[in-house]
Amino acid sequence: MSSPTVRPALGPATKAVIPVAGMGTRFLPATKSVPKELLPVVDRPALQYIVEEAARAGLPEVLMVTGRNKAAIEDHFDRYPELETALEKKGDVDRLAAVNESTDIAQVHFVRQGEAKGLGHAVLQAAAFVGDAPFAVLLGDDLIDARDHLLEQMLAVQAEHGGSVIALLDVGLENIDKYGAVAVEPREQTGGDGDVVVTVTGLVEKPPADEAPSSLAIIGRYVLAPEIFAVLRETAPGRGGEIQLTDALATLVERGEPVHGVVFSGRRYDTGDRLDYLKAVVRLASERDDLGPPMRAFLREFVAGLPAEGASPS
Numbered sequence: 001m002s003s004p005t006v007r008p009a010l011g012p013a014t015k016a017v018i019p020v021a022g023m024g025t026r027f028l029p030a031t032k033s034v035p036k037e038l039l040p041v042v043d044r045p046a047l048q049y050i051v052e053e054a055a056r057a058g059l060p061e062v063l064m065v066t067g068r069n070k071a072a073i074e075d076h077f078d079r080y081p082e083l084e085t086a087l088e089k090k091g092d093v094d095r096l097a098a099v100n101e102s103t104d105i106a107q108v109h110f111v112r113q114g115e116a117k118g119l120g121h122a123v124l125q126a127a128a129f130v131g132d133a134p135f136a137v138l139l140g141d142d143l144i145d146a147r148d149h150l151l152e153q154m155l156a157v158q159a160e161h162g163g164s165v166i167a168l169l170d171v172g173l174e175n176i177d178k179y180g181a182v183a184v185e186p187r188e189q190t191g192g193d194g195d196v197v198v199t200v201t202g203l204v205e206k207p208p209a210d211e212a213p214s215s216l217a218i219i220g221r222y223v224l225a226p227e228i229f230a231v232l233r234e235t236a237p238g239r240g241g242e243i244q245l246t247d248a249l250a251t252l253v254e255r256g257e258p259v260h261g262v263v264f265s266g267r268r269y270d271t272g273d274r275l276d277y278l279k280a281v282v283r284l285a286s287e288r289d290d291l292g293p294p295m296r297a298f299l300r301e302f303v304a305g306l307p308a309e310g311a312s313p314s
């Protein structure tokens with residue numbers, strides 16, 4: 001193992017990268033022409049919640065890594081003067097505000113991945129935008145509840161300790177083969193929301209349960225040191241023939257660079273997964289001020305009328 005590079009403090013992360021160039025195969029056929037990141041969660045695209053989260057965490061400059069079939073994403077975060085004028089003429093101020101919200105939350109830039117060669121390859125496309133500073137990565141289909149403050153905690157850990165920080169969730173060994181898994185050492189520290197901070201000592205992408213180092217899975221939030229770019233350039237395609245961010249992080253750990261984990265205990269939805277997507281829509285709708293009361297009334301009635309498990313629905 002080579003010794004870690006000693007370098008001056010780089011200052012806190014100020015930029016966010018959101019990779020959205022994946023093919024969304026788990027949600028076909030809906031995602032054949034509609035990017036999965038634009039599927040509506042109640043009344044706004046999943047991706048808009050993620051841009052809002054970045055802005056809330058103090059990262060208003062966002063780069064989206066897009067690909068083919070993703071032009072609608074650029075349109076969503078761009079102005080639409082004809083629509084704005086039409087709503088203005090009608091005096092529909094609420095809808096006008098809703099339309100402008102997506103353009104006002106952040107300064108959104110775009111770069112194309114060209115070919116979907118994996119998450120690591122997508123992150124590498126952000127090198128010029130990021131420069132030599134730590135930066136956040138938020139996956140475009142991973143929704144963290146706005147009441148939880150995962151990214152803020154991760155940014156605070158990075159600002160205090162340097163290195164890279166990844167978000168972890170205990171998904172149970174039975175589910176770990178769908179995720180990147182980590183080996184960790186506990187630490188004394190806890191994050192602001194009571195989430196536990198750990199030292200990551202090893203990472204492996206989608207291991208079978210009997211080879212997994214733990215049931216802690218990597219979820220879609222990272223705060224990365226810029227050293228990751230040099231490592232990604234040298235990272236060969238791994239699992240699934242894709243250039244894996246997990247493999248590049250494993251190399252950082254092997255080289256003795258610090259990688260911290262924040263074990264998240266809040267609410268998270270993988271909107272690229274059909275069941276998780278449905279749960280997100282139901283939960284967020286039932287908690288809204290406007291739609292919540294009728295939605296909760298409907299749910300109570302619906303649940304009361306459900307047949308027992310095993311019986312066929314009428």
Ligand code: UTP
Pocket residue numbers: 019020021022023024025026027065113115116117118119121122139140141272
């Ligand atoms: P996923 O593996 O969840 O995305 O990647 P996917 O490949 O679109 O999904 P399925 O499994 O086929 O349904 C996590 C994130 O990384 C992005 C995706 O858009 C998603 O936000 N990604 C993945 C890229 O930007 N480029 C890639 O080459 C791969």
